[in-house]
Amino acid sequence: MKNLNKWKLLQSRFVLNNKWCQVRQDEIELPSGQIIDDFFVCVRPNIALVFAATEQQELVFVRQYRHGAGEILLQLPGGSFNPAEESGKSAAARELAEETGYVAEEIWELATLYDNPVKDTNCIYLYLAKNVKLASQIQLDITEDVEVVLVPIAEVLLKIANREICVSGSIAAIFLGLDFLNKQQ
């Protein structure tokens, strides 16, 4: 294995720092000794995403407008959380209930991933819930207008192939969730 070194952080300052968007400009020293004074990093909150299956073998999705992409997209339920206030597992259960009304009895960890480890600081935490039940009142943020969509597990890979599901975190969670369910059987 080649000896790779981390970069040395010489200085760091926020060039954007408000409630919704934090961008850091870092001055770093490469292992070669060269100095770069304009490496930008987005400091973003961690995200919990949940692969939630009903007793009828359907997966619970949310369809909603996503402004970065400018498209209405189908994704697994989830959202950001503050690890100082709640665990990723609690956040997954909370987001599932708030966005879809489905309640999980038990939640398993699937994986902790990065979306963009070059430019972003945050992780996405993937969870799996089985036998979720519609038992809660949907509670949306003001910017959220959501359609809850149930997709039979048997059709979910087709929806990925058709590009009806096209967000990398959701796709990683779906494949990992299907693997998890297959191993339990």
Next chain:
Amino acid sequence: MKNLNKWKLLQSRFVLNNKWCQVRQDEIELPSGQIIDDFFVCVRPNIALVFAATEQQELVFVRQYRHGAGEILLQLPGGSFNPAEESGKSAAARELAEETGYVAEEIWELATLYDNPVKDTNCIYLYLAKNVKLASQIQLDITEDVEVVLVPIAEVLLKIANREICVSGSIAAIFLGLDFLNKQQ
């Protein structure tokens, strides 16, 4: 299907706009009529990623330091490209050759995904190359210090389970690539 509406863009201005980092502050009108004047979007270049398999049934990975995460990570080869200058497919072949020295004879499209459709504008384009051969000189950018790692295809799912591979785009590409290879057999 519920009738969901896109948000209306009222105004948009760059609050950060340099070569390496562009952040837009949008004023938008929600379908409810409510106006939000501080929705931030990162305008990022598209990324091409390649699932590249050798004749010996190994996948070609790159191991390198990623400053957003602050970790040395194993990912599929890839990088950003400008669609006005080259296709995603050409970019995938170019990045594979530059980062690893492996050359693809033919490249297939696997999928076009979003990493973060809420906060980022860009897509990641996933490609698959079979029977790649070590035939080119590695050409790295000054910030790149890369180890090329060959992983037998039979061991790649284990490396995801072990968290040795933990980036969502690479994981989505791996599952989609394995599916593609299975269907061809």
